[in-house]
Amino acid sequence: MERGAPVDGFRLAYDRLGSGDPVVLLHGWPGDHTDYRRVLPLLSDGCEVVVPDLRGFGASDRHPADPEQQYDARAQARGVAGLIEELGLDRPVLAGYDIGSRIAQAVARDHPGLVRALVVAPPLPGIGDRILQPRAQREFWYQSFHQLALAEELLDGDPVALRAYLRHFWNHWSGPSFTLDEAALEHLVTVYGPPGAFSASIAWYRAGAGAVAASLGEVPPGAGDRIAVPATVLWPEHDPLFPRSWSDRxxxxxxxxxxxxxxxAGHFIPVEAPSRFAAAIRRVLERPGWAYGRN
Structure with missing residues (x-):
């Protein structure tokens, strides 16, 4: 992987392949840039695709820092925006799921001139206090757990414990016909297993950027302050975290x-439904006016 210039002292590692219309893909938790391993072959013909590890993940930098200052959605968005500018990407389509979706939305909100369009999966705004419903709270327990020092004590630097923890989420959040293959799981264990790696990955939640905190704190904007970048939302049928009814706002x-x-599909759309994910990106690129929107 290549490494970008530092933003806030953090360098992002990234893969870059293909040529043509620019696309940036943002991974989720618990994942890394390899979440898009099945999407890349479907885009590399005709697209220049950049897939980073987000700040605190994989081969990108992780530093002890105030989570609310350096690991929340706006901070992560600064890193992604810096990479887009550094690489000279001309208004890419920005796509993501899970935390990658939240970060893509933050880039579109804070740096709208950098992005042509969004292709995202949940989480999305509009959930509000529905996230406190008993069914939802049974699913979002891990976000409270990640606030505790106990999470680090039990998991950080322990590959055996992490393997069981990561397997739980990939099995439970995915659709009924999906099973994460063992090689992919072992890769994630090597990514999250070194001392400090798991702790850095949950800095996102400690920054108050998780779905529970974000949903309870959201305030619908005025009409002129809505995200102006066109957005395509892919909502999976079997995501236990985000029911389809939450798309209404x-x-x-x-x-x-x-x-x-x-x-x-379940929560992991790029892995479970890579053809649908890639097709949505290609449809955006083929819309009339794309060529006119480029600088």
Missing amino acids: LSGFFADVSVESVAG
């Missing part, structure tokens, strides 16, 4: 948004 947060249901 998106128009209050986006000026231009469309929602597509992805049958059979």
Whole structure:
């Protein structure tokens, strides 16, 4: 992987392949840039694709820092925006799921001139206090757990414990026909297993950027302050975290948004439904006016 220039003292590692229309792909938790291993072959013909490890993940820098200053969505967005500018990407399509979705939205909100369009999966705004429903809280327990020092004591630097922990999420959040292969799981254990790596990955939650904190703190913007970058939302059928009914308020947060249901898929759309994910990106690139929107 290559490494970008530092932003806030953090350098992002990234893969870059193909040529053509620019696309940036942002991974989720618990994952890394390899979340897009099945999407890349579907885009590399005709697209220049950049896939970073986010700040605190994988081969990118992780530093002890105030989570609220350096690991929340806006801080992560600064890093992604810096990489887009450094690489000279001309208004890429920015795509992501899980925390990558939140970060993509933050880039579109804070740096709208850098991005042509979004292709994202949950989480999305509009959930509000529905996240406190008993069913939801049974799923989001891990976000409270990640606030505790106990999480580090039990998991950080312990590959055996981490293997069981990571397997739980990939099995429980995925659709009924998906099983994470052992090689992919072992890769994630090598990424999250070194001392300090797991702790850095949960700095996102300690920054108050998780779905529970974000949903309870959200305030619908005025019409002129909605995210103006066009957004395509891919909503999976079997995501236990984010039921399809929670897509009902998106128009209050986006000026231009469309929602597509992805049958059979769970939370990990780029891994479970790579063809649908890539096809949505290609449809955005093929929209009339794309060539005119580029600088």
